[in-house]
Amino acid sequence: QKEVEQNSGPLSVPEGAIASLNCTYSDRGSQSFFWYRQYSGKSPELIMSIYSNGDKEDGRFTAQLNKASQYVSLLIRDSQPSDSATYLCAVSKAAGNKLTFGGGTRVLVKP
Amino acid sequence: DVKVTQSSRYLVKRTGEKVFLECVQDMDHENMFWYRQDPGLGLRLIYFSYDVKMKEKGDIPEGYSVSREKKERFSLILESASTNQTSMYLCASSLLGSGSSYEQYFGPGTRLTVT
Numbered sequence: 001q002k003e004v005e006q007n008s009g010p011l012s013v014p015e016g017a018i019a020s021l022n023c024t025y026s027d028r029g030s031q032s033f034f035w036y037r038q039y040s041g042k043s044p045e046l047i048m049s050i051y052s053n054g055d056k057e058d059g060r061f062t063a064q065l066n067k068a069s070q071y072v073s074l075l076i077r078d079s080q081p082s083d084s085a086t087y088l089c090a091v092s093k094a095a096g097n098k099l100t101f102g103g104g105t106r107v108l109v110k111p
Numbered sequence: 112d113v114k115v116t117q118s119s120r121y122l123v124k125r126t127g128e129k130v131f132l133e134c135v136q137d138m139d140h141e142n143m144f145w146y147r148q149d150p151g152l153g154l155r156l157i158y159f160s161y162d163v164k165m166k167e168k169g170d171i172p173e174g175y176s177v178s179r180e181k182k183e184r185f186s187l188i189l190e191s192a193s194t195n196q197t198s199m200y201l202c203a204s205s206l207l208g209s210g211s212s213y214e215q216y217f218g219p220g221t222r223l224t225v226t
Contacts, residue, residue, distance in 0.1 A: 032208070032213075034215075036217075040220070042220070043201055043217040043218060043219050043220045044154070044217050045148050045203070045217070046214050046215070057123060060122065075129070088153075088154070090215075095163065097142050097205060097207060097208050098144075098156060098159060098161075098169070098215070099156075099215055101153055101154040103153045104153065
């Protein structure tokens with residue numbers, strides 16, 4: 001079992017719809033959770049960080065964390081073609097500062 | 112804004128050459144990281160450093176070494192480049208967390224080709 005798992009996609013979403021991305025992790029000691037967006041040929045760009053159970057909203061993005069079920073999700077509302085990218089989930093343990101990345105979910109937003 | 116810069120965007124080297132990749136951050140971050148990213152394998156940590164002259168191995172340190180002589184600069188060294196080290200190399204930095212981790216910020220990446 002991989003430490004951080006994501007569906008590789010592609011997740012095809014019509015413009016204006018909600019894109020829902022999921023990430024599960026195996027280490028119950030994980031404390032910090034991050035979502036990155038990566039355009040083709042570019043480096044990862046931080047979108048959201050979340051540390052406690054529940055929802056965290058930032059503009060069109062909402063991160064949801066459920067530590068009991070060991071999953072973290074990302075919702076993209078009003079999806080735009082410019083949201084087409086690979087989204088990486090990253091997880092960190094409390095005692096360290098290293099991140100473990102999932103393989104990423106490719107999102108395609110179709111006009 | 113955090114700024115992480117890498118010395119080259121594209122680099123072509125020959126097998127057996129010694130290769131230096133440099134990374135500089137301007138936000139006084141304690142942590143610095145080197146990753147490589149390959150299709151199908153994702154992002155993998157090579158080395159990281161939480162202080163000057165300190166380093167720790169990541170998941171795939173073989174064939175690499177690092178140097179951190181100044182807080183803002185972290186260098187990745189390929190002692191004798193091989194074709195299987197052809198990859199995208201990404202540097203990142205973050206504050207040093209205690210109870211939880213801080214966000215990592217990435218540089219633009221260096222696409223290294225070893226022929």
